[in-house]
Amino acid sequence: MNINKQFRSVIEWENPNEKELFVKVTDNFEEIKNASKLILQVGQGCIITYEGKVKDVITEAGIYDLKTDNKPFITNLKKLFQLRERSEHVLGIWFFRKADIVNMRWGTRVPIAYTDPIYSFPIQLSAFGNYSVKVIKPLEFFENIIAGKELFTHFDLKEFFLSRIAQPITDYLANAKFSYVEIDGQLNEIAKNTKDKTNEVFTDLGFEVLDFRIEGTQFDQETLGRIGEISDIQAEVKSAQIAGIDFANLQKLKAMRDAAKNEGAAGITMGMFTGVELSRITNEPQKEDIKTKLKKLKELFDLELITEEEFSEKRKKILSKL
Structure with missing residues (x-):
């Protein structure tokens, strides 16, 4: 992220990194007030806050004239400019990634123990894969999770989701009890069912699951x-x-x-x-x-x-x- 510290005529998310998901670009009241344009690239969204409360969410790409546009959020912005002459921690602008968030890694953090249904001895199974999501309710995630954090990354989101989807995945595999000899032939079925079991977690947080894959499984050395x-x-x-x-x-x-x-x-x-x-x-x-x-x-x-x-x-x- 490259932020010009001088007052500027354009507010935009310059050189966005694909690993950055939510970025606070500025909270300088004077900088925002003196800017003439706000640029939103394809795949980007924008959230405007005032005194800790969200005032607008912009999801359509385009160049917005902060001086003349009559769009609702521009009108709101102008009203905020008139409220006070203050430059510290009053008005904030966050950009967020609307594009697909891909190659999010997941894996069972501890082995899943159950009895193999064919061999009738205890086994321990680990599984891993990747998934892709996109934010469909940015305001909900911003208010409930971001909570004013200036930078929220791909890694932050991965760790956040993993802490919530690990248990549904573990419960499903423990109850499914796939045998060692049949599990490789069931990977597509496991991926489908795992996606269904975790979908509610993503939806509740304002995300849509685009793809959920299982790349492989691993058994403990004793089982092998x-x-x-x-x-x-x-x-x-x-x-x-x-x-x-x-x-x-x-x-x-x-x-x-x-x-x-x-x-x-x-x-x-x-x-x-x-x-x-x-x-x-x-x-x-x-x-x-x-x-x-x-x-x-x-x-x-x-x-x-x-x-x-x-x-x-x-x-x-x-x-x-x-």
Whole structure:
């Protein structure tokens, strides 16, 4: 904001910063009285106060001649000029942003705790996103919130709204109880419902919500650890199905293979048992053809459950039956 401290012929909001929402441009009575024009750019509004009370709100862009215009607020301004010759803290002019206020960030300040409906263990969820608003009742917000503050910024508004919308968002997510496995597919629905749950907060303060988005969610490390363990088990079950053995046998082979990797006599002995067990599993009566057996044997090798030597030996044995 660039304010010329000398008496000037034009009162305007010079070089407005997009982060500035309400700005008091002057309270110098003589400066206002001697000005000839008030300029209001597109996307700007103006509030005039006298002795702490709002006298007019201007919302239409244009160049207003303070000497000759007969518009109601100009007439009121002229009347105020005639009341007294005083230059300190009598008359004030605030400009405000009418244009859309975009990229307002929101997020849950503390994790939301509930029980996952699919996995049945406690989880903690955090969510974050952004929204856009515009002021539709500037007078209400000015009187109830600005209250004479000379500068009210984008950051001030974000913090103000966040303190009021956090609870409705938290209540909604806690009651919705989205599972870890389904929440990513529900982001649009969450955004819509969150907007509906918080709309009253914005409306009561004189704002209209233009857009409300959820950008992502985040779960606590303990939840991620549990999900990781479940995923590993599911992957192993699938691997066992592909390899043509049941999960119990797969786990037994893995345990034996891990033990066989240990140094010393115990490791050698366990390696022998692993080979015996592998022989038993692969020689169990099966209905699969040679091609299927070879494929399953290759799966065991790829999973590092058998050595290259064991793979070659069993492969030869299977092919010998051709």
